[in-house]
Amino acid sequence: MTVEVVRTGPLTWAQHMFWFYNDPYFMEDWGSEPRAVLPLRVPERTSIADLEDALAASAERHEALRTFYTRPGSGEPMQRVLAAYRPEVAIGPLAAVEAVSIFERPGFRCQAEVEGGVVGSAWMVANLIDLDGASMARVAGEVEAYLADGTLPASAGMQPIDLAASERGGNPGAEARAERGMRRARELRREAPRNFLPALHWRYGSGTTRSATLLDGAVMKAAESAADQCRITVPSLFHAGICEVVSEWTRTPRFVFSTAVANRWRRSVRDFVGRVASTVDCGFERAPDDTYRTVLKRTHSALANAYLHANRDFGAGVMEDARSDELTGSVLAKPVLIEYLDYLRDAGITLPDGRHTHATTEERRTDHLWFNIVPLPNTTSMNVNSDAAVLSETDAFAMLHQVVDFIQRAADGPDAPVHRPGSGGGAWGGIPGARMLESGGSRFSADRIEANIERCDGVAAAAVFMDAGAPVAYVAGAGSDLVAVHERLSVESSHDPLVKAPSLYVQTSEPPQSRHQESAWRALPAADRFAPADEYASRVVTDERFEVLTRAFVECHGPTEVCPTESYGALGGRYLAIAGVMELLREGGYAGVDPGDFLGPGSMSAIAGRMTLR
Numbered sequence: 001m002t003v004e005v006v007r008t009g010p011l012t013w014a015q016h017m018f019w020f021y022n023d024p025y026f027m028e029d030w031g032s033e034p035r036a037v038l039p040l041r042v043p044e045r046t047s048i049a050d051l052e053d054a055l056a057a058s059a060e061r062h063e064a065l066r067t068f069y070t071r072p073g074s075g076e077p078m079q080r081v082l083a084a085y086r087p088e089v090a091i092g093p094l095a096a097v098e099a100v101s102i103f104e105r106p107g108f109r110c111q112a113e114v115e116g117g118v119v120g121s122a123w124m125v126a127n128l129i130d131l132d133g134a135s136m137a138r139v140a141g142e143v144e145a146y147l148a149d150g151t152l153p154a155s156a157g158m159q160p161i162d163l164a165a166s167e168r169g170g171n172p173g174a175e176a177r178a179e180r181g182m183r184r185a186r187e188l189r190r191e192a193p194r195n196f197l198p199a200l201h202w203r204y205g206s207g208t209t210r211s212a213t214l215l216d217g218a219v220m221k222a223a224e225s226a227a228d229q230c231r232i233t234v235p236s237l238f239h240a241g242i243c244e245v246v247s248e249w250t251r252t253p254r255f256v257f258s259t260a261v262a263n264r265w266r267r268s269v270r271d272f273v274g275r276v277a278s279t280v281d282c283g284f285e286r287a288p289d290d291t292y293r294t295v296l297k298r299t300h301s302a303l304a305n306a307y308l309h310a311n312r313d314f315g316a317g318v319m320e321d322a323r324s325d326e327l328t329g330s331v332l333a334k335p336v337l338i339e340y341l342d343y344l345r346d347a348g349i350t351l352p353d354g355r356h357t358h359a360t361t362e363e364r365r366t367d368h369l370w371f372n373i374v375p376l377p378n379t380t381s382m383n384v385n386s387d388a389a390v391l392s393e394t395d396a397f398a399m400l401h402q403v404v405d406f407i408q409r410a411a412d413g414p415d416a417p418v419h420r421p422g423s424g425g426g427a428w429g430g431i432p433g434a435r436m437l438e439s440g441g442s443r444f445s446a447d448r449i450e451a452n453i454e455r456c457d458g459v460a461a462a463a464v465f466m467d468a469g470a471p472v473a474y475v476a477g478a479g480s481d482l483v484a485v486h487e488r489l490s491v492e493s494s495h496d497p498l499v500k501a502p503s504l505y506v507q508t509s510e511p512p513q514s515r516h517q518e519s520a521w522r523a524l525p526a527a528d529r530f531a532p533a534d535e536y537a538s539r540v541v542t543d544e545r546f547e548v549l550t551r552a553f554v555e556c557h558g559p560t561e562v563c564p565t566e567s568y569g570a571l572g573g574r575y576l577a578i579a580g581v582m583e584l585l586r587e588g589g590y591a592g593v594d595p596g597d598f599l600g601p602g603s604m605s606a607i608a609g610r611m612t613l614r
Contacts, residue, residue: 009161016314018129054146064274072579132277157271207365212396226410240299243284257336292410315575322569333497445498461511476511482530487606494600552584564605
């Protein structure tokens with residue numbers, strides 16, 4: 001590879017997340033880099049050289065396809081554009097795709113199956129830091145056009161470094177609007193009910209994911225009619241329909257959802273090839289007197305306002321979220337993710353006409369309802385993935401049919417009252433055997449909190465009950481350390497939305513005979529009590545591991561005092577510096593810490609307590 005760098009510049013805001021997830025820590029843990037794959041339609045008698053020429057022609061046009069990046073721990077992340085780059089075509093099946101490091105070379109390449117010197121099947125492969133879904137589809141179309149006639153279609157999009165520069169200033173009005181948007185986002189998160197839709201398999205053990213798909217050949221015509229009558233976009237309409245159905249099903253009139261369509265509706269990036277799309281949090285709410293028009297307008301406005309600040313510094317936004325979570329003592333589980341993948345219309349995908357349903361299950365964990373809407377030339381594919389314990393197959397298809405019904409009713413009478421049949425009794429009520437605690441409008445798993453306590457040294461048994469609206473933990477075991485128990489829970493709550501650190505810990509020598517009877521625990525004599533809000537600072541004990549963590553923090557952030565009872569976010573820790581801190585800990589011979597440990601209520605002392613020698 002010729003290493004002649006012609007341009008260097010900062011990352012776009014949307015690239016930050018994927019730069020973080022390309023860190024060697026994740027590469028080792030996942031066994032691969034974060035990447036996207038898209039099949040290519042290859043003409044007959046295409047050779048490897050033909051395919052390489054087509055890829056190189058597209059790479060010559062788009063800087064995103066010939067870019068590599070500075071390493072974590074080397075200051076602000078930067079992208080570096082090569083003067084020329086001929087993407088590699090690796091021979092073998094799709095399963096044989098090998099990982100590459102974006103810190104050493106561009107991630108754009110191709111995998112192909114070849115027989116007799118002729119390409120049979122080919123797949124375009126790109127790192128997610130370089131291309132979002134819309135860009136992948138555009139580049140694939142260019143490569144296919146070049147293979148067909150040796151020319152590239154016209155293109156006028158800006159380059160990633162130029163977009164990054166435009167995001168960073170020069171327009172005080174836009175900056176002020178972005179700041180207002182960030183404030184609204186913080187308020188939205190703080191007011192949102194946490195964990196109203198459960199994921200029973202958030203981090204531990206195995207889980208089963210159910211996927212339900214509905215193909216409907218008529219829904220897009222109704223969607224376009226309703227969107228035109230209400231003067232909104234079709235994607236906004238689908239978002240509103242999905243959120244209305246989820247709200248009705250869970251009996252939750254106001255919640256936060258995430259959308260992965262971000263930024264692609266703006267004219268300035270419509271032809272952009274690179275990474276601009278990012279997941280954005282939005283608020284959904286409904287009122288008793290809603291008409292279809294009011295729901296659609298309100299949801300469209302929420303999406304549009306969210307997009308005004310979606311391209312803000314991803315790392316800064318994450319740390320704002322972490323500090324917000326610290327105030328509540330738990331992480332916000334965003335229960336619904338919606339993707340509207342309109343860029344797949346021209347990807348050569350064909351599905352049956354009419355209305356069809358299909359369901360599968362897979363042994364993997366999921367922590368939200370994930371909706372995918374894919375408009376295709378002859379039909380629309382609507383899919384929802386969920387924890388199988390949350391949605392039965394019947395419920396999953398019922399939700400998708402209700403979304404279609406919402407869209408049809410909106411098209412038939414946008415000013416009619418929204419039809420709300422009162423379906424479903426709420427997801428939480430449908431979980432057999434789940435013992436949940438209500439605290440601050442949110443729900444937590446007593447079983448999950450108790451299981452974490454019982455993993456601590458010296459603990460024989462534990463029970464958690466509510467007192468004055470907050471969880472109280474009873475810990476049996478004379479040799480247990482209540483401060484260590486609290487630190488474990490505070491870090492676990494950074495990962496698990498069903499865990500919340502109790503406001504009071506009561507230590508007993510032995511558990512009662514009836515372990516789930518609150519009165520039996522209360523009747524036992526207390527050997528010790530620990531209220532973190534009042535006593536943590538006076539009882540915390542640090543050791544050499546905390547000193548190592550402190551040195552890593554200071555090296556990445558500059559001279560500062562590191563208080564052991566403060567969280568990484570409260571100390572001003574930067575999101576993008578977490579990778580550097582992790583590298584320094586690894587170089588110092590330590591393991592046991594996860595990047596997510598730094599993104600929540602866990603104190604620096606609690607994080608240090610998880611460190612182990614490699």
